[in-house]
Amino acid sequence: MATYKAPIRDMMFVLYEVMNADKLPEMESFEEATRDLVEPILEEAGKIAEEVLFPLNRSGDEEGCIWSDGKVSTPTGFKEAYKTFCEGGWTGLACDPAYGGMGMPKAIDSMIAEMICSSNLSFGMYPGLSHGAYHSLHTFGSDDMKDMYLPKLVDGSWSGTMCLTEPHCGTDLGLCRTKAEPQSDGSYGVTGTKIFISAGEHDMTENIIHLVLARTPDAPEGIKGISLFIVPKFIPDDQGDAGEANGVTCGSIEHKMGIKASSTCVMNFDGAKGWLVGELNKGMRGMFAMMNAARLAVGMQGLGLAEASYQGAVEYAKERLQGRSLSGVKHPDKPADPIIVHPDVRRMLMTQRAYIEGCRAMGAWVAEELDISRRHADDKRREEADEFVQLMTPIVKALFTDLGFECTNIGMQVFGGHGFIREHGMEQYVRDCRIAQIYEGTNGIQALDLIGRKMPAKAGRNLRRFFHPVQDYIEKYVMDEEMGEFVQPLAKAFGRLQQATGQLARVGMGKPEEAAAGATEYLRLFGLVALAYMWCRMVEASKDKADEDESGFYGAKITTARFYMEKLLPQTNSLFASIMAGGASMMELDEELF
Amino acid sequence: MATYKAPIRDMMFVLYEVMNADKLPEMESFEEATRDLVEPILEEAGKIAEEVLFPLNRSGDEEGCIWSDGKVSTPTGFKEAYKTFCEGGWTGLACDPAYGGMGMPKAIDSMIAEMICSSNLSFGMYPGLSHGAYHSLHTFGSDDMKDMYLPKLVDGSWSGTMCLTEPHCGTDLGLCRTKAEPQSDGSYGVTGTKIFISAGEHDMTENIIHLVLARTPDAPEGIKGISLFIVPKFIPDDQGDAGEANGVTCGSIEHKMGIKASSTCVMNFDGAKGWLVGELNKGMRGMFAMMNAARLAVGMQGLGLAEASYQGAVEYAKERLQGRSLSGVKHPDKPADPIIVHPDVRRMLMTQRAYIEGCRAMGAWVAEELDISRRHADDKRREEADEFVQLMTPIVKALFTDLGFECTNIGMQVFGGHGFIREHGMEQYVRDCRIAQIYEGTNGIQALDLIGRKMPAKAGRNLRRFFHPVQDYIEKYVMDEEMGEFVQPLAKAFGRLQQATGQLARVGMGKPEEAAAGATEYLRLFGLVALAYMWCRMVEASKDKADEDESGFYGAKITTARFYMEKLLPQTNSLFASIMAGGASMMELDEELF
Structure with missing residues (x-):
């Protein structure tokens, strides 16, 4: 269970x-x-x-x-x-x-x-x-x-949505067709169809506030002509309560692979009353603010489901009796040993653990810098933190959800045939996790964001917010007696990341397509190096406490770090080789030969 | 769609x-x-x-x-x-x-x-x-x-099952509790509960023939006391038709993640009439014969679903308009280019293609040797072919289903948000494919079978059935002007496989647990090398035909081979490093620390 x-x-x-x-x-x-x-x-x-x-x-x-x-x-x-x-x-x-x-x-x-x-x-x-x-x-x-809507969103009596996608456009929002016609009272009449609207309609709140991307009649074509509108399901009355129904309805909900208790709606706007949020034609700015926060949040979804799956897998691996340990019977009183004695089951549990704990630390790092970017007293420190968060956002989103999917599948695998049965709940984690690799920008789009926007931005200054502290850390600890074991593999993998970064930056200038061909592998390489750095930091925080710790918590950190360095970090080898091979063989085939 | x-x-x-x-x-x-x-x-x-x-x-x-x-x-x-x-x-x-x-x-x-x-x-x-x-x-x-049952199984009027698993035992069949009591008429009374019985009950045939593992009253403990019985749903009458109902009933069916139209049954045997198949206490032999064939068949499931997913993804990638090519607009007449122009979409489609076509060739190789092992006139050739098939069976099962799962997920990813919607069918391939990594022995069990049984068997002779032809091929072609480009990466990866084989064979003798810790990575390494060899063979078969071929079929083979060598085969680097790192960090943690 x-x-x-x-x-x-x-x-x-x-x-x-x-x-x-x-x-x-x-x-x-x-x-x-x-x-x-x-x-x-x-x-x-x-x-x-x-x-x-x-x-x-x-x-x-x-x-x-x-x-x-x-x-x-x-x-x-x-x-x-x-x-x-x-x-x-x-x-x-x-x-x-x-x-x-x-x-x-x-x-x-x-x-x-x-x-x-x-x-x-x-x-x-x-x-x-x-x-x-x-x-x-x-x-x-x-x-x-803000006065009208925020208190209700904060206390939860009203809920909100993000209405971006339309049937013919998802990633490419420049194709958006929803119209917003200015009205004499300063509001807009919003008309169009939005799909994949999470929480677009449900029965848990008094009102639902839609934030809608739409285009005014004279707006420029493409992404530069998109504005953001607020369209409440019920128009607030003079007391600020949900009043008259607005012209927005839920046409249907999708039948999906997972997150089935989350309503995914087709929303029809039919001259619905809306109000402009921010400046005209600057709607993408508002969306990006929302999306960056949302991308970090989706990363946490991958992590959260991985953790749940891990806990289920551990419990099962300790209870399920099957076969005997290869190094000698461990529970002679029982008809068989629990499957946690088997190396391949260990491999699965340790992999989950190493990814989960590494991601948890990495997520906290990014979240802390996000707090600093918003609230630190020092301007420069705020700016640097913001650069770091900008850089790491696509990595957190794609890495955590890809590893989350891997981890939920591992958890299910530990259960064997029982994992495939709905009753045990393990397969639900897999189905629920799968969407996290897709929404808020597919993981391929995250990789393009990383190499196409975040990497070149500010002449590479974002990159330095990661590279400098890691470089300093390596220099400080690489020869350290205790830390060397962990920092040396980090240093090697970091070297590969530096080289791959140089390569993609170089080819990206003349041939963006060639750089894009390595984007997904590059993001993963970056993420694995970041996790290695996190594991070094966790060892550093644990090593002096491990000996006297009866709970074994700190010792387990050190063992898991070792597992990560020996068994998982080597993936950076092959990612590096694949990136350096370039993209020619990928782009060569004529479309019609597929 | x-x-x-x-x-x-x-x-x-x-x-x-x-x-x-x-x-x-x-x-x-x-x-x-x-x-x-x-x-x-x-x-x-x-x-x-x-x-x-x-x-x-x-x-x-x-x-x-x-x-x-x-x-x-x-x-x-x-x-x-x-x-x-x-x-x-x-x-x-x-x-x-x-x-x-x-x-x-x-x-x-x-x-x-x-x-x-x-x-x-x-x-x-x-x-x-x-x-x-x-x-x-x-x-x-x-x-x-045979006379009674085979014609009915062959014409499909009756169907069959394999009843192995019980609630408390799957992999470890030695724990089997189903009883078979000898009756005065030479038959047995079979009593017990079997679970996860595919096709255990359904409405498509006149009769269902269950092959059941059970234990006679005086049977030795464990795996050596298991016999195989045939238990028909309806006992054949004098004319050989389905007669009286037997004491076997379907207690319920499972609600599963996928293959929902395949009935997965709990079968209750209550003194059901059964007859011994083969020798007493040699039931595992009969099961293994069935299982080896079944494992190859499950491998084909992974391949089949990957192919279906690929076809859906290609169609969508050519139709879905979104964004513009990074190397310049490709379809100025359309509001956007089809997504097949984007490198990351190409990466996904090429990955599917390279795995699918490689596996198809590899599956044919194993199937052809299986035919030879059964029908060749020469004893020695038959034996050698059998050794090859024994070796490759766990690899085909695990590799094809793992890559099948990867490929069905890629296909779904190409569809973006639409892939998560049931209507489009792409997510079903993922759910259906997932079981193939589990049943007929989980893929972890396949890896153990490879290193624990197939590798050491006959002093490594099985291994030679793969190593020798590949070695000869490399020697023949590694310096070849046209083939060298493909055979050189094969040679490198093959070298890693040889070294890893030596390492696991050495440690496996003294510390089986240590070898088992590398089993899953070793199987994948082996599989990727086998695919590389297949791609060389396909290039060899294509290279002289490519120039004059207007369809582009042979040229596409060569491009796909190049993609495989450059972008996918490098995974053998990291698998090798991970295997060579050993299993200590995996086994170190105390059970209670999980």
Whole structure:
């Protein structure tokens, strides 16, 4: 059976022993985010995840959402769980206190996001999308808009969506056809069809606030003629409550491979009343603000599902008796040994563990820098942190979701045939995780964003935000007696990353297609090096504590780091070779020969 | 939308231009398997796959099987399709003419198996299981048994199953508890519960013949006390027709991630009448005969689904307009270029192609040797072929299904968000393919079989059946002007395989656990080298024809080979490094620290 316990011990280790979460309260408006407060918040969130969300995960998948006559019902129990979730203040955890939020740092919020994704990803989509809408409005909305909408998004009584995709355009939003006609009252009449709208319609909130990309009549063609509009399902009345119904309806919901309890809607806008958010024709800016946050959040989905799958796999591997250990019978009192004694099962569990714990640390690193980029007192430090976050966003999104998919498949494999049976819950993690590699920009698009935008930006300055600290770290520790074992493989892999970076930067200038041909492998190479750096940092934080630690926690970190360096990091060899081989053989074949 | 056309051109290329299918008719009882006959047979099978099976694939998935009061209904249309399938003689294609079969070689049969898996894997499970039962009975059954059961299995009026797994035992069949009590009439009373029984109950045949592993009262413990019994659902009457109902019932069916139109049954045997097949306590022998054939068949499932996914992805990539080519607009008349112009989409399609065509050739090689092992006039040649097949069976099973899963996921990724929607059919391939990595021995078990049984067997003689021809090939072509480009990377990867083999053989003698720790990576390394050899053979077969070939078929082979060597084969680097690092870090952690 699937099982879930929030990994709070590891989260606290990452925040306070590896990263610098103890410095968060030094920043403006994070004063309350002290360790004393953070730990009980994580524990409280853990309880919600374990006791409220997780029990609805399987039933939500079986039941799914139901569309009837424009209305969507969420599965049994979701409404009540959402109420509990709002009452606990979780919808406003990382929101501005000026609008009723708790103002918690992203570093803490993203740990809780992981728990929500582990326990019930479909559920998490609803507040997740609301938070995206909150973020865009908070950044680009007028003061009136903020006063009207943000308190409701923060307390969860209203929810939000992002309406980008249309039947003929996803990645290429320049093809967007939804129209916004200016009205005499300063509003716009929005008309068009949007698809794949998560949380577009459901029964958990009083109102739903759609943020819609559309084009005004005289807008320039392509991406430069797209504006962002806010289109509420019910138009707020004078008291600010949900009033008259707007011209937006849910035409149908999709039948999907996974996240079945998350409604994925076709939304028809038929002269719906909307208001411009930010400047005309600058809609992509608002969307990108939302999308960057969303991409980090999707990364956490991969991590969260990997963790849930790992926990299920470990429990099963300890209970399932099958075969005998190759190094001699381990449980002579039982008819067979538990399968955790078998090397191949170990390989699977250790792989999950090494990826999960590495990603958790990496996610915390990026989240902490995101907090710094927003709140640090020093301008330069803020800018540098922003450059780092820009660089790492596509890596977190693609790496965490690709590894998340790998890890959920490993968890299922540990269960053998039982993993394929729905009842045990392991295959649901695989199906739920699969979408994370696709939405918010497919992982191929993340790789292009990395090499096409983030790498060349500011003459490579973003890159330096990663390369410099890692380089310094390697120089400091490569000859260290204890750390050398771990830092030397990091140094080798880092050398490959540097060389591959030089190669892609060079060819990218003259032949962007040739650089793009190596993008996916490059992103993975980058991600694996970043994880290696995280593992070194975790060893550094653990090595002096391991001997006296009866729990074995720190010793396990060191062993897992060793496994990562010996068994997983070597993948950088082949990625490097593949990148350096160039893209000619990939592009040569005529279209009609496929 | 998913689409499928049987890849007959490529199959004929593999059989007659790369392999030696033209020599098949030289062997006893394959006299009729001439090229003139084989091509129309493939075409006819292609039609059945495209026109009868494929149209039921999506609807079968949506509808699934339904259990009611011990009876199982297959989805709408399956019964009729099965009837058409039997009438065409497809159930008996590779069966003994003495029992009504067509006696076609495995090399041909496995091409047709690929088509069936591409078009409707769930459907293919029913005749597939029957063939497994046929094979065991044909090898180990008494003459009376054969006369009674084989003609019905061959014409498809009866079907068969393999009843191995029990709730507490899958891989470790020694734990089997099903009992077989000898009766005064020479039969046995079989009692116990079997789970995960594919085709255990359904509505497409008059009778179902279960082959059941069970234990007689005085049998030795463990695997050495297991016997094989034949237990028909209806006991044949004096005319050999399905007579009285036997004591076997279907208790329920499983709700699974995929292959939903294939019934996966809990079978309850309650003193059911059974008859011993082969010798007492030698049941595993019969099962292994069946399992080896089944493992090759499961490999073809991975290949078949990869092919279907590839075809869908190619069609979509040519139609879906999104973005512009980085090397300049390709279709100025359209609002955007088709996504096949983008390097990352190319990378995905080329990866599918390189794996699929490589596996198809490799599958044909193994199938041809299987035919030789059974029918060649020369004893020594037969034995050598058998050694080769023994060696390659776990590799085909695990490699083809792992790559099949990768390829079906790639196909889905090409579709972006549309891939996640059930309607388009791409996600079904992923779900259907996932089980192939698990059943008939998980892929981890295949890897153990390779290093623990097949590698050391006969002092390494099995290994030589692969190593020698590849070594000879390399020596012959490595300096060749045209072939060198392809054979040199093969030679490098082959060198790694040789070294890794030596390493595992050495450590395996003293520390089997240490060797087992590298088993999965070793199997993949082996498989990738085998594919590289196949690609060299395909280049060899194509190079003199490419220039004059207007279709571009041979040129595409050479380009795809280049892609394989440059972009995929480098994975052997990292697999090698990981194997050579040993297994210490994998086994170190205490169980309770997981």
